[in-house]
Amino acid sequence: MKNSLYILILIILFCGCKKNIPIECSDNIGLYKFSKYPIGCAINFDFLNNDNFYRNISLQQFNSITPENIFKASFLHPSESVFDWVNADSLVRFCKINQKRLHGHTLLWHQQLPNWMNYFQGNLQQWEAMMKSHIQTIITHFKNDVKAWDVVNEAFNEDGTLRNNIWKQHLEDSYLEKAYNYAKDVDANILLFYNDYNIESNNNKRQAVLQCLNNLRNRGVKIDGIGLQMHINTYSTDQSEIANTIKLFSDNGYKVHLSEVDISVNPLSLTSINKEIAFQRQANLLGGIIKAYNQLPQRNQYGITFWGISDKDSWIPAYYNRIDYPLLYDDNYSPKPMYCALKNNL
Ligand code: XIL
Numbered sequence: 001m002k003n004s005l006y007i008l009i010l011i012i013l014f015c016g017c018k019k020n021i022p023i024e025c026s027d028n029i030g031l032y033k034f035s036k037y038p039i040g041c042a043i044n045f046d047f048l049n050n051d052n053f054y055r056n057i058s059l060q061q062f063n064s065i066t067p068e069n070i071f072k073a074s075f076l077h078p079s080e081s082v083f084d085w086v087n088a089d090s091l092v093r094f095c096k097i098n099q100k101r102l103h104g105h106t107l108l109w110h111q112q113l114p115n116w117m118n119y120f121q122g123n124l125q126q127w128e129a130m131m132k133s134h135i136q137t138i139i140t141h142f143k144n145d146v147k148a149w150d151v152v153n154e155a156f157n158e159d160g161t162l163r164n165n166i167w168k169q170h171l172e173d174s175y176l177e178k179a180y181n182y183a184k185d186v187d188a189n190i191l192l193f194y195n196d197y198n199i200e201s202n203n204n205k206r207q208a209v210l211q212c213l214n215n216l217r218n219r220g221v222k223i224d225g226i227g228l229q230m231h232i233n234t235y236s237t238d239q240s241e242i243a244n245t246i247k248l249f250s251d252n253g254y255k256v257h258l259s260e261v262d263i264s265v266n267p268l269s270l271t272s273i274n275k276e277i278a279f280q281r282q283a284n285l286l287g288g289i290i291k292a293y294n295q296l297p298q299r300n301q302y303g304i305t306f307w308g309i310s311d312k313d314s315w316i317p318a319y320y321n322r323i324d325y326p327l328l329y330d331d332n333y334s335p336k337p338m339y340c341a342l343k344n345n346l
Contacts, residue, residue: 025340032063034346037293038101038303040064042260045087047313048094053333057309064101066259066305067091068315071105072112077134080116085141092145103257103305104142104149106195107135108179110165111154118166127170132182139186148191148302150227150259151183152176156196160208176212177221184222191302195227195259200245201237210252217253225255225302230289231316233264234281243292250300258293260307261286262314262326263338269322278325283337290345309333 032039041062047054058065069075070087077083095102108131120130139149155176157163167175183192194213199206213223226249232242249256263285265278293304308314310329317324328339 025335025343027061027335027339027343030061030063031339031343031346032061034343036298036346037301038064039342039346040066040101040103040303040305041309042066042068042305042307043091044068044308044313045070045091048091054309054313057329057333059098061309062100064103064303064305065091065095066103066105068308069112071138072109073107073117073134074112074114076138077117078114080120080130083137083141088142092142096145101303102142102146103259104139104146105259106150106153107138107183108151108155108167108175109153110163110167113166120166120170122170124171128178131167131171131175131179135179135182136186139183139190143187143190147189148193148225149183150193150195151179153195154197155194156205156208156212158198158202158205160204177216177219180216180221180223188222191224191255192222193225193227193255193257193259193302194223195229195257197229197231197260199226199228200230200232200242206245206248210248213254214252223254225257227257227259229260229307230258231260231262231264231307232285233267234278234285235267237263237285239285239288239292242289243295246289246292246296250296253300255300255302256293256296257302258289258304261289261304262307262316264316264324264326266322266324269320271323273323273325275325279337282325283341286338287341287345290342294345311336 039062041058043058043065048058070091076088092102122130155163162168162173171178180192196209199209217223228245246256263282265282266273306328308327310331310333311325311327312331314326316326328336328342330336
């Protein structure tokens with residue numbers, strides 16, 4: 001009796017203390033080793049080659065890699081008759097040697113286009129031929145090493161209409177169908193994704209994308225998955241809407257890639273941020289997202305990719321010209337609370 005009372009007191013004390021312990025975790029064992037699905041990061045090719053901390057973390061923590069820039073059209077296809085494979089092949093070798101999955105990003109987009117493509121002159125047939133050769137030459141080159149591609153990136157406007165990019169201007173709405181068919185014709189086993197942002201927060205866009213993908217699929221077009229970029233923030237992001245979106249696409253039979261995750265703590269561009277509060281919010285948000293993602297059937301869990309490694313190398317501060325801390329590691333490569341929230345929920 002005395003013993004069980006003693007044990008009870010110990011349990012109460014232990015539970016009580018545990019609540020007050022800040023989330024802590026070590027980064028000695030890589031994230032992906034805890035995970036049933038791939039955990040990835042976007043890789044900046046220059047940092048990979050010049051910063052040992054960056055390189056070591058990428059090797060130790062992640063088992064999937066998305067090239068942040070060097071697989072985009074302006075890098076791979078700088079002029080009409082020239083493809084430049086040098087850096088891309090070097091990243092392929094890095095992934096192969098270190099057994100990292102390489103996710104292809106991206107074939108058709110409206111940004112980071114080479115000038116020759118932006119200003120290409122031609123009739124419908126010539127545009128078709130140009131797009132076909134762009135898609136098929138790239139997929140073919142990496143056929144043995146890149147088994148999944150973001151074929152089309154950011155094709156929709158916020159109001160759910162199709163973005164008026166060069167592909168729509170010259171090939172009309174059917175460019176999407178053609179693009180996926182050209183990709184499939186190279187190798188029907190390669191996974192084909194559609195990738196976009198704000199799908200988790202904007203219902204117009206979400207419904208438009210879902211309807212478009214379902215229509216294409218009903219016409220026999222191969223689309224295997226959706227990339228939800230998830231450039232989200234700690235202010236306006238609604239966790240339950242994210243959970244519903246993830247489930248919606250999975251229930252519709254698509255693999256779900258959380259493809260460019262970062263969590264801004266300063267979407268309002270304030271001049272200073274209380275890091276302690278902000279980082280805790282970030283951690284709570286990410287923890288909830290991981291819990292929702294864990295609910296998907298394994299066949300639809302393509303993986304979760306963070307858009308960079310440390311706050312120092314995130315695209316957000318430069319692109320939006322503000323201070324921000326959106327990633328798993330801080331400027332000194334120490335793991336932040338959101339790293340622990342991720343690890344503890346995998
Ligand atoms: C960004 C890169 O991170 C930046 O380095 C580059 O200057 C612009 O592109 N959506 C995408 C990514 O699909 O390719 C973008 O990456 C971020 C938004």
